[in-house]
Amino acid sequence: MTTERLKVVFAEALGLPAEKITDDLAYNSIKEWDSTAHMILVAALEDTFDVMLDTDDIIDMSSVAKAREILKKYDIEC
Amino acid sequence: MTCNAHFRRYGITLKPLTADMLETVRQWRNDPEIAKHMLDQTYITSDMQRSWFEKLEHDDSRRYWVIWFKEQPIGVASLVSIQGDASWAEPGMYIYPEQYRNNIVPFCAAFALNDFAFEQLQLQTLVGKIYQSNEASVRFHEKSGYVEMPQDAALEVPKVEEQGLRYYILTQNAYEAAKAPIARFIRYD
Numbered sequence: 001m002t003t004e005r006l007k008v009v010f011a012e013a014l015g016l017p018a019e020k021i022t023d024d025l026a027y028n029s030i031k032e033w034d035s036t037a038h039m040i041l042v043a044a045l046e047d048t049f050d051v052m053l054d055t056d057d058i059i060d061m062s063s064v065a066k067a068r069e070i071l072k073k074y075d076i077e078c
Numbered sequence: 079m080t081c082n083a084h085f086r087r088y089g090i091t092l093k094p095l096t097a098d099m100l101e102t103v104r105q106w107r108n109d110p111e112i113a114k115h116m117l118d119q120t121y122i123t124s125d126m127q128r129s130w131f132e133k134l135e136h137d138d139s140r141r142y143w144v145i146w147f148k149e150q151p152i153g154v155a156s157l158v159s160i161q162g163d164a165s166w167a168e169p170g171m172y173i174y175p176e177q178y179r180n181n182i183v184p185f186c187a188a189f190a191l192n193d194f195a196f197e198q199l200q201l202q203t204l205v206g207k208i209y210q211s212n213e214a215s216v217r218f219h220e221k222s223g224y225v226e227m228p229q230d231a232a233l234e235v236p237k238v239e240e241q242g243l244r245y246y247i248l249t250q251n252a253y254e255a256a257k258a259p260i261a262r263f264i265r266y267d
Contacts, residue, residue, distance in 0.1 A: 027180050034214035036221045038181045039260055055089065055265045058182050 006071075006078040009048050010064060013041035026063040049076045085143075085194050088186040089266035092143035092155055092194065095134075099144050100127050103154055106174045115172065115212060117243075138162075145173070145187045152178055155191045157199070166203040166233055166247075167195060180214075185260050188222055192257075196250040204253075205235050206246040216244075223256030224248045 010025070011018040014032045027033040033041075042058050045051070049071060053061075057070045071078055085092040095103065104127045106112055113119050122130075134140055139160045145153040153173040160167040169191055173179045195201045206224055208215050224246040227233070235245065 028176060031214070033180060034217060035180050035182070035184045036214070036217040039185065039221070039263065042182070042263055043259075052265075053263075055182065055263065058263055059178070061181070062177065 003078045005048065006064070006068060009044045010041065010067075013037060013044045021064060023065040023068075024063060028062070045071070049074075049078065051076060085190060085198070087190040087193050088261070088264045089147060090186045090190040091146040092190055093146055095131070095142040095144055095154070097131065099151065100131055102151060103127075103144065106154065106172070109174070112172050112174065115215070117207060117238075143191075145171070145190075147178065147183060147186070150175075152183070153187065155187060157191070157195055157201075159205075160199065160201070164200050164202060166205050166235065167199070167201050168205050168207065169195065182260075182263060184218065185222070186264055188218075189257055189261060189264075192222075192248070192253050196253065202249070203233060204248040205233065206248070207238070208244055208246055210242045210244055219246050219248075221256065221260070222248065223252040223254075225252065 007018050007021040010016070010021045014030070014037050016030075016032055027038065038061075042053065042061070045067065046053060051071070051074045053070070053074070057073070061067050061070055068078055082094055101124070104122050104124065107116075107122055134142065140158045141156065141160065143155045144151045145155050152175055153171065156170040157167045158170065169188075171184070171187055171191060173184055173187065178184070192204065195204055205227070206219050208219060210216065227235070227245040227247045231247065233247065237245065
């Protein structure tokens with residue numbers, strides 16, 4: 001289940017309405033999620049959740065569900 | 079730095095294109111997902127590739143590298159139209175594996191190429207030709223510091239008049255300013 005906070009970060013970074021942000025939203029499935037949006041998203045996640053992600057995690061963050069899974073590694077539940 | 083040297087930055091290694099990588103590169107280049115973004119979308123045969131490579135070996139105005147990441151070849155980077163007076167050149171790049179196309183990896187590769195261009199070749203300006211319809215490419219270039227070439231630009235760049243094709247330029251100062259906010263996420267030793 002995508003929490004409101006994570007949903008807002010994704011929606012703003014990708015320029016999508018919040019209702020389109022679901023767990024299975026993946027970066028190769030919509031044109032809005034390009035490499036530039038990906039970096040805007042990463043910056044927003046780091047700011048919002050006060051975390052510093054490993055570069056490999058930034059690369060692996062290929063869906064909303066995957067983002068939550070990665071954040072969990074940093075003890076962030078969202 | 080010699081022409082054959084490897085250039086390492088941002089987790090990327092640029093290795094000059096060699097004959098043993100030609101077939102791999104040809105297959106990548108002919109994949110419709112890659113070819114559709116090329117200015118020249120001609121299908122490349124083995125003979126065409128070999129002939130092109132033989133000419134490349136004696137041409138100082140063009141350089142091609144295979145992009146390596148995590149000990150794997152993942153794409154191609156290039157500088158063409160390298161001017162003898164180092165005034166400008168035209169960079170190019172593509173990443174083949176889908177899992178590396180839309181995240182930080184293209185920035186890592188582009189930054190390595192830009193560093194080589196500005197530091198090793200001492201180029202003053204990079205010139206990008208981009209179709210306006212390729213929104214992702216426009217955004218990527220603008221995020222990397224490119225601006226649309228002014229009509230009165232002093233650079234003597236031969237222009238192809240083609241619908242929707244725009245010319246962008248990148249100076250080293252603009253590049254360094256644009257790179258900093260992204261490079262901070264590249265946390266490789």
